[in-house]
Amino acid sequence: MTTPTTPVVAKGFGSGHPSEPVVAHILSHSGVQRTPSPKLTLFQKRGFIAPDLCADLITLIDAIRRPSTVSDYNGDAAFRTSETCDLDPAIPVVADLERRIIDFIGLDPAHGEPIQGQRYAIGQEFKGHTDYFEPQGIDFHKYCSVAGNRTWTVMIYLNEPEAGGATRFKTIDKTIQPETGKLLSWNNLRPDGSPNPSTIHQGMKVRAGVKYVITKWFRERPWAFGEA
Numbered sequence: 485m486t487t488p489t490t491p492v493v494a495k496g497f498g499s500g501h502p503s504e505p506v507v508a509h510i511l512s513h514s515g516v517q518r519t520p521s522p523k524l525t526l527f528q529k530r531g532f533i534a535p536d537l538c539a540d541l542i543t544l545i546d547a548i549r550r551p552s553t554v555s556d557y558n559g560d561a562a563f564r565t566s567e568t569c570d571l572d573p574a575i576p577v578v579a580d581l582e583r584r585i586i587d588f589i590g591l592d593p594a595h596g597e598p599i600q601g602q603r604y605a606i607g608q609e610f611k612g613h614t615d616y617f618e619p620q621g622i623d624f625h626k627y628c629s630v631a632g633n634r635t636w637t638v639m640i641y642l643n644e645p646e647a648g649g650a651t652r653f654k655t656i657d658k659t660i661q662p663e664t665g666k667l668l669s670w671n672n673l674r675p676d677g678s679p680n681p682s683t684i685h686q687g688m689k690v691r692a693g694v695k696y697v698i699t700k701w702f703r704e705r706p707w708a709f710g711e712a
């Protein structure tokens with residue numbers, strides 16, 4: 485007997501821009517908290533995924549992690565010291581996660597990059613950055629010529645390091661603590677569709693333990709596999 489799978493159903497909000505229907509859809513879920521700020525559209529949902537799914541994802545990340553990279557290299561080799569990996573959507577737990585994220589955010593799955601896993605050991609961090617690519621940056625064409633820039637970010641903490649590892653949005657003075665299964669999501673664009681510099685954020689240094697997260701980014705246009 486085969487296990488029935490729930491198909492991924494697009495809610496029809498495309499790339500996530502304009503954002504009003506996306507915001508309304510996200511707020512229709514129970515337990516969603518919106519950070520009050522005129523500068524940035526940021527949501528959190530605690531317990532978005534169960535601890536056993538988090539544990540399965542950690543096992544996958546540990547099996548295939550590699551050093552992280554950055555775009556528009558700024559000469560700071562310590563800018564992003566974590567490890568990263570692409571999670572294969574053919575793996576059932578990844579497919580399950582994918583479906584939950586799409587249900588949550590309502591964007592067209594065709595606009596999504598493959599889900600990535602990130603792992604930070606003690607002392608590792610990701611300094612202040614934006615998830616969108618700088619339109620004036622040297623790497624813009626390389627990363628954005630086909631699918632366009634990033635629109636929305638979804639990030640989920642898979643565990644709680646013993647110390648450190650918070651995510652900080654300095655422009656709104658907001659620091660979010662890792663919590664197993666907690667989702668963060670924000671719009672990287674302003675209402676006019678231009679990149680929003682107030683989305684600058686950092687993954688702070690892990691001081692004790694290890695930190696695991698997954699990230700999923702959506703694009704202005706459909707994602708072509710192998711682009712980045």
Ligand SMILES: O=C(O)CCC(=O)C(=O)O
Nearest residue numbers: 610650651686687697699
């Ligand atoms: O690990 C974090 O808290 C932030 C991760 C992040 O910003 C990213 O991967 O783009």
Ligand SMILES: [Fe+2]
Nearest residue numbers: 613614615685
């Ligand atoms: Fe980021």
